[in-house]
Amino acid sequence: MxxxxxxxxxxxxxxxxxxxxxxxxxxxxxxxxxxxxxxxxxxxxxxxxxxxxxxxxxxxxxxxHFFTEGEMGSRIEEARIEAAENADRALREDIKKRLEEGEGPNSIFKSLFPDQLVVARNNRYYFFPISDKIARHGFKSDDFEFDEKGFLRYKGENKDFKYKQGIDVSRFQGKIDWAKVKNAGIEFAIIRACYRGITEGLIIDDETFEDNIKGATENGIDVGVYVYSQAINKEEALEEANHVIEMIQPYKITYPVVIDIESADSDNARTLNLSAKEYEEVANVFCNRVEEAGYKSMVYGNLLSFTVLMNAENVDNRDIWFAQYNSSLYYPYHFNIWQYTASGKVPGIEKNVDLNICITEY
Incomplete structure (x- = not known):
């Protein structure tokens, strides 16, 4: 153990x-x-x-920071109204400034509505879409300027561009010294041959027609003629054409024979209720007859003429004499003669006279 x-x-x-x-x-x-x-x-x-x-x-x-659907809707609407008021205020200030600086209403319309033509008539504004079917003139807004004598001059980039200075006259210019007009550099004149009464409808010869056409041609100035039309149907358009053809037979006419289509400043005008189709028929019947007689035809008008009175597409095959008193064109379509002022001063003419440039060789 x-x-x-x-x-x-x-x-x-x-x-x-x-x-x-x-x-x-x-x-x-x-x-x-x-x-x-x-x-x-x-x-x-x-x-x-x-x-x-x-x-x-x-x-x-x-x-x-978080709201009900109703509160959010109210806030969005308040923000929209405030933004619209701010934008409206800024736009008014911009327009006011541009007008004060001398910019014309057409230029302002062009910037605000670049795809439309804005036309004023009888205290209303009309908006016409710019057509893609009509040829454009192609000029820039700064291609022209007035010289010290009040003549429009081209200053664009096209060095080959040629044009002529001209006038159009009637009895309102009185007696004209055509030698002085020629020496002032005027190369062509469109002379009123006759006009139709706004209310009575009678064709009346311009009392200065013979003196003007003789004075111009004798001084080497190319001439065309125009008729102030108040025709209300194709029969009257044909009557006007035949009348002016008879008047110009003794003379050498090198520029167009023109029908002047304008809105008459009278509540009793015979043309007051004409439709665009009727205006277009008048213009085309007149031009066709002039062409048949061996002359070059043309339609004269302003912005109102080629929008409200007529559809520019339906007279697009015609030579155009367009009236706009400015150095910058608001009208976008092609033209042959541009009447750029009604208050021109030319030696040999005591009163104001319409000035024009022609960009077509006639």
Missing amino acids: SNNLPDSREKKGASGARNTLSIIFMSLVAIMTLTFSIVLLIKNASLQRETDAVKSELDTMDKE
Whole structure:
């Protein structure tokens, strides 16, 4: 028995050591578990605080920045009205400034409605889409300018562009010294031959026609003639054409024979209720008869003539004499003669006279 005692003590010592290690290990596990639990509690508390803060912020945003559908609609409408008022105010200020600086209404219309022609008549404005079917004249807004004598001069980039200075006259210019007119650089004259009465409808010869056509031709000035038309149907248009053809037979006419289509300034005018189709028929019947007689025909008019009175597309095959008193053309379509002022001054003519440039060789 005594021989087995040491072995037994060794076993008891080893067992005690293992128990001590187990206790230490379990204690460490308990400490780690407690620490982890504390960390979780701290994180949960922090997360709750963050959640509460976010909820509080959202509640504030909901009160200050988020609206019901009705409230949002009201705010959008208020913003739209304010934006429209600001834009309208800015536009009025811009137009006012441009008018004060001397810019004409046609130039302003052109910038505001670049794809339309705006025409005023009887205190109303009419808007006509610019047609793609009619050839354009191709000039830029700054291609022309007035010189010191009041004549329109071309200053564009086309060095080969040629044109002639001319006038148109009637009894309103009185007696004319055509030699002085020639020396002033005038190369052509369109002379009124006759006119039809606005209300009575009678054709009346211009009392200065013979003096003017003789004086112009004798001084080497090319001449054309025009008829102020108030024809209301094709029969009267033909009558006007035949009348002027008879008047010009003794003379050398190198420029066109023109029918003047304008709106008469009278509430009793015979043409007051003419339709565009009727105006176009008058113009075309007149021109056809003139061409049959061997002369070049032409239609004269202003912006109103080629929009309200007639559709420009329906007289597009004619030579055009266009009236616009400015150095910049608002009218976009082709033309052959441009009447650019009614208040020109030319030596040999005491009164104001219409000035023109012709861009076609006749």
